[in-house]
Amino acid sequence: MNNGVGAKKILIVEDEPKLASLLNDYLVQSGFYAHRLSNGLEVIPWIKDNPIDLILLDLMLPGKDGIDICCDLRRFSNIPIIMTTARVEEIDRLLGLELGADDYVCKPYSPREVVARVKAIFRRIDSVGKSGESDKVFSVDAERMEIKFTGVLLDLTAVEFRLLASLIKQPGRLFSRDQLLDQIYEDNRIVTTRTVDSHIKNIRKKLSGISSALDPIVSVYGVGYKIEW
Numbered sequence: 001m002n003n004g005v006g007a008k009k010i011l012i013v014e015d016e017p018k019l020a021s022l023l024n025d026y027l028v029q030s031g032f033y034a035h036r037l038s039n040g041l042e043v044i045p046w047i048k049d050n051p052i053d054l055i056l057l058d059l060m061l062p063g064k065d066g067i068d069i070c071c072d073l074r075r076f077s078n079i080p081i082i083m084t085t086a087r088v089e090e091i092d093r094l095l096g097l098e099l100g101a102d103d104y105v106c107k108p109y110s111p112r113e114v115v116a117r118v119k120a121i122f123r124r125i126d127s128v129g130k131s132g133e134s135d136k137v138f139s140v141d142a143e144r145m146e147i148k149f150t151g152v153l154l155d156l157t158a159v160e161f162r163l164l165a166s167l168i169k170q171p172g173r174l175f176s177r178d179q180l181l182d183q184i185y186e187d188n189r190i191v192t193t194r195t196v197d198s199h200i201k202n203i204r205k206k207l208s209g210i211s212s213a214l215d216p217i218v219s220v221y222g223v224g225y226k227i228e229w
């Protein structure tokens with residue numbers, strides 16, 4: 001097992017022992033530290049005692065299913081979650097439930113693919129730099145309410161800043177319009193989810209004015225938005 005200092009820690013929640021062991025081997029070979037749990041009831045208590053960097057979460061589990069675990073986890077943690085399911089048609093339903101998972105992978109999958117998805121999530125998280133790091137795609141200065149895109153300062157309104165900063169904070173995570181509204185308006189003013197669409201449209205225009213090659217905001221039809229690069 002790789003216990004190297006600095007290795008990202010991944011929790012594999014999977015009740016098929018062979019699959020769990022295969023995933024474990026691939027992750028360890030790729031330089032990650034991995035821990036396995038097979039019963040859904042063990043997950044939340046374990047995570048509270050053991051800080052980790054990402055969870056691979058199976059949907060169908062004994063004890064407690066992946067949906068319930070995901071909802072419980074999101075009450076206290078923003079840790080990246082990749083949900084795995086045996087049914088491709090489940091994915092649409094899961095997206096609709098707005099669980100706050102970061103990615104979904106359908107079984108049967110190749111462990112190589114899962115490792116690639118894991119790396120993609122860490123790459124996106126690591127590429128959100130602090131202000132002043134001009135080689136980053138995005139850099140956020142929360143105090144000044146400034147965001148740089150490919151090193152160039154964006155001219156954003158306060159609402160646009162909050163919206164974009166929320167998306168950047170959790171790259172790859174799909175947000176519904178309602179979730180984004182909660183992030184951008186502190187008061188209870190009457191706004192509709194259409195408001196989010198028009199702010200996103202303006203942000204996109206500003207981003208493409210700086211780099212038309214990168215189009216990092218992804219809209220998922222009927223669900224909402226996420227950011228990826």
Ligand code: CA
Nearest residue numbers: 015058060061
């Ligand atoms: Ca299962």
